[in-house]
Amino acid sequence: MKLTVIIVNYRVRYFLELCLHSVEKAVRGVEAEIVVVDNRSADESLGYLRPRFPGVRFVANAENIGFGRANNLALEQARGEYVLFLNPDTILPEDCVDQCLAFLSSTPGIGGLGLRMIDGGGHFLKESRRGFPTPWIGFCRLSGLSSLFPRSRYFSGYYLGHLPADRAHPAPVLSGACLWVSRAVLEKTGYFDPRFFLYAEDIDLSYRIEQAGFTNYYTPAVTIVHFKGESTRKDIRYVRQFYRAMRQFRRKHFNKGLPALFDWGIQAAIRLRSVLAVVDGLLRRREERPVGGRVFVEGDATEVSRVKGLIGDRRMIVDTVAEADELLLCEGATYSFRRCIVRLEEEGRTGKRRVLFCAAGSGAIVGSSDRKDRGEAIEL
Known part of the structure; x- marks a missing residue:
C-alpha cells in the first residue's frame, strides 16, 4: 500500500466531515487507507461519521490519550509506505496527494515534508515551516523579538522569516497538522514521544528526524486550509x-x-x-461575536440549490457577492476543493467577508475566520 492517512479526532465531527470529503477525493487513484483515531469525543463523532464514510477505518479510544499516543496507535496498524499525519480541521486540494508523493520520491535524503497552510481567513500560517526552538530562538520567540524583526535571520529563526514562503526549502520543524513522512524514516527515528500529551510532539519528531541524518522540507506547491485550533479551546x-x-x-x-x-x-x-x-x-x-449575516452562496449548482433550501430561514441569502458579509463555498462535481481554497485566499486579501464551506452531501457548514477563536458549525 502506498499511503496511510492518520487523523486524530477530538470533538470536531463537522470539521472532520469536511476534511474526510477532501481526503477521499485527494487519494483517488492511489492505493491508500484512511484511519481516524477518536480520543473519546463527547459529540457523538463516530456515530455521525461512520455511516457517512464506510471506507474509513475508525478507532475508538476509551479515553483521551493525547495526540502523539493516538497517532502511534494508528501507526502500529498502518500499512502504507508513506504516512500523512493530518489534523481534522483541514482541507486538502484534489491534487495534494499526487504532488506530495512525487516530491517525497524525487528528493534524496528527505525526512518529513510540510505544506503551505492558510487559516480559515485565507492568511498564511507562519507555522507551516519553523526552526528548532533552541534556547536563543525560543527566547526571541517568547520575548517578542521575532515579532519586532520578522525578516531577521538572527531574531526570527523560529518562523524562518528570512526565507521566502513561496519557494521550497529545507525546514527543520514541520507542523503536525499536515506532516508527510515515510515509514522507512519512522522506523529509524521512532514514533511520536508519548510523553508529550499535546503540543511540541511535532517539534520533537522533526528534531529526531534531522538528528537521524535526514532533511525536512517545506513546499508551497500545495496549499491546504488549516482552520487552526478547532480541537482546543484557548483557555x-x-x-x-x-x-x-x-x-x-x-x-x-x-x-x-x-x-x-x-x-x-x-x-x-x-x-x-x-x-x-x-x-x-x-x-x-x-467581545460580542457577529451572528448570521448576509450570505452569498457560490459553487456547484446542485449543492448551491440544496444548501440555500436548508439555510434560508437562518441566513439572509443575497444575489451578489458585493452585498454579502459572508461567502459560502459549496464544493461539488463542478466546484473543486482546490477552487474553494483559491477563493478563500482571494477573500482573505480583501478582508471583507467571512468564508464558510460545505462539501457535497455533507451535513453541516463550517468556517473559522479567526485563528484565535473557535469556528462555527451550522447543521443542515
Missing part, C-alpha cells in the same frame, strides 16, 4: 498545556550546559507569555 488549560510542552521539549533536548541565568530567562519569558495569553483570552470572551 487557561490550553495555555498551561502549550507552555508545559515547550518546557518539556527544552528540557529534553537543550537542558545540558545552559547557563543558569539564560535558563532562568527562558522560563521567565514562558511565564510572561502564559499570563498574556490568559489575559487575551479573557478579553476576547467579552
Whole structure:
C-alpha cells in the first residue's frame, strides 16, 4: 500500500466531515487507507461519521490519550509506505496527494515534508515551516523579538522569516497538522514521544528526524486550509498545556550546559507569555461575536440549490457577492476543493467577508475566520 492517512479526532465531527470529503477525493487513484483515531469525543463523532464514510477505518479510544499516543496507535496498524499525519480541521486540494508523493520520491535524503497552510481567513500560517526552538530562538520567540524583526535571520529563526514562503526549502520543524513522512524514516527515528500529551510532539519528531541524518522540507506547491485550533479551546488549560510542552521539549533536548541565568530567562519569558495569553483570552470572551449575516452562496449548482433550501430561514441569502458579509463555498462535481481554497485566499486579501464551506452531501457548514477563536458549525 502506498499511503496511510492518520487523523486524530477530538470533538470536531463537522470539521472532520469536511476534511474526510477532501481526503477521499485527494487519494483517488492511489492505493491508500484512511484511519481516524477518536480520543473519546463527547459529540457523538463516530456515530455521525461512520455511516457517512464506510471506507474509513475508525478507532475508538476509551479515553483521551493525547495526540502523539493516538497517532502511534494508528501507526502500529498502518500499512502504507508513506504516512500523512493530518489534523481534522483541514482541507486538502484534489491534487495534494499526487504532488506530495512525487516530491517525497524525487528528493534524496528527505525526512518529513510540510505544506503551505492558510487559516480559515485565507492568511498564511507562519507555522507551516519553523526552526528548532533552541534556547536563543525560543527566547526571541517568547520575548517578542521575532515579532519586532520578522525578516531577521538572527531574531526570527523560529518562523524562518528570512526565507521566502513561496519557494521550497529545507525546514527543520514541520507542523503536525499536515506532516508527510515515510515509514522507512519512522522506523529509524521512532514514533511520536508519548510523553508529550499535546503540543511540541511535532517539534520533537522533526528534531529526531534531522538528528537521524535526514532533511525536512517545506513546499508551497500545495496549499491546504488549516482552520487552526478547532480541537482546543484557548483557555487557561490550553495555555498551561502549550507552555508545559515547550518546557518539556527544552528540557529534553537543550537542558545540558545552559547557563543558569539564560535558563532562568527562558522560563521567565514562558511565564510572561502564559499570563498574556490568559489575559487575551479573557478579553476576547467579552467581545460580542457577529451572528448570521448576509450570505452569498457560490459553487456547484446542485449543492448551491440544496444548501440555500436548508439555510434560508437562518441566513439572509443575497444575489451578489458585493452585498454579502459572508461567502459560502459549496464544493461539488463542478466546484473543486482546490477552487474553494483559491477563493478563500482571494477573500482573505480583501478582508471583507467571512468564508464558510460545505462539501457535497455533507451535513453541516463550517468556517473559522479567526485563528484565535473557535469556528462555527451550522447543521443542515
